[in-house]
Amino acid sequence: MEKRYGAFAALDGVDLDVARGEVVALIGPSGSGKSTLVRCVNLLETYDGGSVEVDGIAVRDDRHLARVRAEVGMVFQQFNLFPHMSALRNVALAPVRVRGLSWPEATARAEALLERVGLRAHQHKRPGQLSGGQQQRVAIARALAMQPELLLFDEPTSALDPEMVQEVLDVIQDIARTGATLLIVTHEMSFARKVADRVVFMEQGRIVEIAPPETFFTNPATDRARAFIHTATRGRGGMSA
Ligand code: ADP
Secondary structure (H helix, E strand, O other): OOOEOOOOOEEEEEOOOOOOOEEEEEEEOOOHHHHHHHHOOOOOOOOOOOOEOOOOOOOOHHHHHHHHHHHEEEEEEEEEEEOOOOHHHHHHHHHHHHHOOOHHHHHHHOOOOOOOOOHHHHHHOOOHHHHHHHHHHHHHHHHHOOOEEEEEEEEEOOOOHHHHHHHHHHHHHHHHHHOOEEEEEOOHHHHHHHHEEEEEEOOOOOOEEEEHHHHHOOOOHHHHHHHHHHHHOOOOOOOOO
C-alpha cells in the first residue's frame, strides 16, 4: 500500500499480512512510517494506493469507519482517556455505546479487565489521579473491552517515565499470551524480541525486513537492520531480558 503527504511517500509499497493470533512488532528509525502504517489500519489516516483488510472488512473510507473502529482497537502513546470519567467508566463506555451492552454488563466486563491490568483498586479514580503507567493500563483495558479482532499499539510506552515502562510491557505481554492479534510499534527492542512472533523492520516508508525476532536480532539480513539494532540497543541495557 501507499501513503503520500504531498510528494513525500510516507508508505511506499508496504505489503504485510498479520495472521490471527499473531504478535507483530513494527520497528525502525523515527520517521520510517510505522505510525502511519498502524494509523491507516484503523482509518485514522486515509491511504493513496493499495488496500487494507481486517478480517475481511476493506478498510477504505468513512463508510467502513464504524465497523473498523469496532473491530480494531488502538492504544496510543498519549493514553487519550476521558479526563472527567473514572477508570471504570472509561473502560465501560464503548461497549455500551457501540456494542449495545447494558451498563451492568459493561461494568462487570470493565471490572474484570481492570482486575487483569492490576487496577481494580483504582477503578473509581479519574485519569488525573493515576500515574502515566496506570493510565496506559486503563487505556489497554478500554481497548480490550471492545473485544477487538486486532489491537494496535503506537509506541505505548514512549510517553512514560522509565520506571513505569515495565508494568505496561508486562500487561501487553500478558495479552499477547492470550492469543490476541497485536500489531505493536515499539522502540523497546528486548520487549519486541521476547514477545513478537515476527519483527517488521521499516525504513523510509518501506519494509526492509520481516523475520522471527531471534533471527532478526542475532542475524539480520541487511546492513541497515544491523546498524539500527546496534544503535537502538546501545545504552539500553543491551539485549538482555
Ligand atoms: P514513525 O512512526 O516511523 O516515526 P511516521 O509514520 O510518524 O514515522 O512518519 C513517517 C513520515 O511521514 C515522516 O517523515 C513524517 O514526517 C511524515 N508525516 C507523518 N505525518 C505527516 C503529516 N500529517 N503531514 C506530513 N508529513 C507527515
